[in-house]
Amino acid sequence: MECRPKARDATSTSGRVVAGCIFFATTAVGAAAIAGCETPPAANEHVCSGALAISTGNLTGTSLPPKTLALTFDDGPGPRTSELSTYLVDNGIAAGFFLNGKMIHDTTVLTQLIADGHVIGNHTQTHASLTGKSTGSWHLDDATTVSEVAETDALIAPFVTANRFMFRAPYGDYDWGSANALNASAMSKYTGNIYWDIGDHMGPHRAADWDCWSPGKDGIVLTVANCAELYLEEIDTVGKGVILMHDPYSIGGDPANGGTVDTVKILVPALKSKGYSFVRIDAVPDIAATLPPLPPSPAPDPGGSGAAPSRLTPARGTRADTHDWTTTAGDPASSGDGKATAGAPGLVSTEAPVDSASASGGKPDPCASSPQRKPA
Numbered sequence: 001m002e003c004r005p006k007a008r009d010a011t012s013t014s015g016r017v018v019a020g021c022i023f024f025a026t027t028a029v030g031a032a033a034i035a036g037c038e039t040p041p042a043a044n045e046h047v048c049s050g051a052l053a054i055s056t057g058n059l060t061g062t063s064l065p066p067k068t069l070a071l072t073f074d075d076g077p078g079p080r081t082s083e084l085s086t087y088l089v090d091n092g093i094a095a096g097f098f099l100n101g102k103m104i105h106d107t108t109v110l111t112q113l114i115a116d117g118h119v120i121g122n123h124t125q126t127h128a129s130l131t132g133k134s135t136g137s138w139h140l141d142d143a144t145t146v147s148e149v150a151e152t153d154a155l156i157a158p159f160v161t162a163n164r165f166m167f168r169a170p171y172g173d174y175d176w177g178s179a180n181a182l183n184a185s186a187m188s189k190y191t192g193n194i195y196w197d198i199g200d201h202m203g204p205h206r207a208a209d210w211d212c213w214s215p216g217k218d219g220i221v222l223t224v225a226n227c228a229e230l231y232l233e234e235i236d237t238v239g240k241g242v243i244l245m246h247d248p249y250s251i252g253g254d255p256a257n258g259g260t261v262d263t264v265k266i267l268v269p270a271l272k273s274k275g276y277s278f279v280r281i282d283a284v285p286d287i288a289a290t291l292p293p294l295p296p297s298p299a300p301d302p303g304g305s306g307a308a309p310s311r312l313t314p315a316r317g318t319r320a321d322t323h324d325w326t327t328t329a330g331d332p333a334s335s336g337d338g339k340a341t342a343g344a345p346g347l348v349s350t351e352a353p354v355d356s357a358s359a360s361g362g363k364p365d366p367c368a369s370s371p372q373r374k375p376a
């Protein structure tokens, strides 16, 4: 399996670069590490400095309300991604899929993911560790770092919703060097590193789903039910956040044996019964704040069918990026069928001020708005 765990927040840094502004948490050391910054700013000062977009730290789901989750799936697309996409949308959930370019053999499934209301992100072309930390390899040079992201960008860009370009580093391996390389290239249009809160601390023997499907430290291959139970335990312990999973993987590498997709089918009803709600990854407030605004939702049908228009079950084959798919509720009590309703628990607005975004070339410009985000 390709993905391995890393210590949570191990790559957190003292500053971050978001949509044109550099935020400094504390140190002159962190400030001095940023190219083009001649004078280390004071603590918590933000400095507007051009079109930088990639953060030097990790964006997680800590800004979500309690019992609110964002499902994300890495390393695909895989043989059951289409099935998973259908299952999720049928259950009122919009997810994020961070894709490896090497796995994209045709774009049919990308079309479906977008039509089903999900978003796709960039997980590099070959799944190489940018820093080498998790693989014991060398830190990639700047040109290779950029090409890893750019090659996948060429494949997924036509399917990225509303110019919401999101990046997740393989293994979560990411540092100042990676950020600086990307920010010096056309890949600065991405927001990242999109990290996670849940999916790497599943007890003493397992990290995440990929680790369920082969003999772990205890020499045991888990069942789908076992793996789902470990996820539920971690989710209940953490309470909210971004969940990391990997839809291509299965027991023994054979989809017929069961795997991550089957785990999701256990988790979703279990989480709904516990009162958890779901939002799309780009609706996580700390992440949404770095992204361009979504287009306004289309006006309700003036014909008046009598039923509230669902924002969760688009017609297949249509692009969904004019809808607000970022809000999904998993609380069955909210709608009776798990689909989102206005005012349901867990809804999170992702709209950014239009004037702020236009002033920064499509990215919301935090320097033009009064609220200052916390450093990562």
Ligand SMILES: [Zn+2]
Binding pocket: 002, 003, 074, 075, 123, 127, 170, 171
């Ligand atoms: Zn991965």
